Amino acid sequence: MPRYETASRIARDGVVAVVRSHSPDLAREQALALLKAGQRVVEVSMTTPGALDVVADLSHGWPAHEALIGVGTVLDEATVRMSELAGARFVVSPTVNRTVLRAAHRYGMATLAGALSPTEAATAIEEGADFVKLFPASVYGADAVRHLLAPFPQLALVPTGGVPLELAPDYIRAGAVAVGIGSELTSGDPRSIEGRVRQLRTAVAREKAERTARA
Numbered sequence: 001m002p003r004y005e006t007a008s009r010i011a012r013d014g015v016v017a018v019v020r021s022h023s024p025d026l027a028r029e030q031a032l033a034l035l036k037a038g039q040r041v042v043e044v045s046m047t048t049p050g051a052l053d054v055v056a057d058l059s060h061g062w063p064a065h066e067a068l069i070g071v072g073t074v075l076d077e078a079t080v081r082m083s084e085l086a087g088a089r090f091v092v093s094p095t096v097n098r099t100v101l102r103a104a105h106r107y108g109m110a111t112l113a114g115a116l117s118p119t120e121a122a123t124a125i126e127e128g129a130d131f132v133k134l135f136p137a138s139v140y141g142a143d144a145v146r147h148l149l150a151p152f153p154q155l156a157l158v159p160t161g162g163v164p165l166e167l168a169p170d171y172i173r174a175g176a177v178a179v180g181i182g183s184e185l186t187s188g189d190p191r192s193i194e195g196r197v198r199q200l201r202t203a204v205a206r207e208k209a210e211r212t213a214r215a
């Protein structure tokens with residue numbers, strides 16, 4: 001799948017679900033629960049033991065039109081290459097890392113680069129990142145998205161890190177293209193993931209539709 005298609009699917013979907021677990025089995029269980037509930041974009045963080053095995057299982061075992069699997073906490077070029085071999089379609093890093101961005105684009109993967117300041121956000125787009133992951137979003141809250149977009153309307157922002165489920169629509173209303181959510185979706189009993197996913201996706205889709213109608 002070409003990079004532009006991956007990026008447009010992430011933007012259209014509006015939710016990046018982040019799996020960060022202490023075991024590969026739990027990560028697999030959480031990711032499967034997310035996908036079965038209708039979540040399309042799932043990121044598995046490299047801090048999860050065996051993360052790339054989980055990514056390979058998901059990306060080879062799930063139809064591509066239903067699942068877009070990516071790797072998070074990518075800090076170096078070797079991890080980018082291994083992510084691509086495991087079938088990942090996008091990589092996420094907590095910082096703006098030129099080497100990671102260049103390697104990911106070389107292999108046709110979409111990129112989300114972490115930034116916490118206007119300077120970092122500008123650097124991320126200058127380095128070609130498809131999305132700027134405003135991270136950790138909880139430091140600022142949804143209002144920061146509106147303020148950042150005033151001088152930088154070209155930013156495709158994906159606030160991530162400490163985004164509570166109930167505040168996700170606020171971030172979208174403020175102008176974010178998508179939100180990244182981990183623990184609030186995956187914590188607790190994996191059987192309760194489905195309800196949370198459906199509620200979140202409905203709220204985000206409604207907010208996106210209203211924004212389109214206002215434009």
Ligand SMILES: O=C(O)C(=O)C[C@H](O)[C@H](O)COP(=O)(O)O
Pocket residue numbers: 018020045072073074092093094135160161162163180181182183184
């Ligand atoms: O390292 C990365 O690439 C990340 O995406 C960082 C975190 O895993 C997310 O920020 C999720 O944060 P919570 O929603 O607060 O659980």
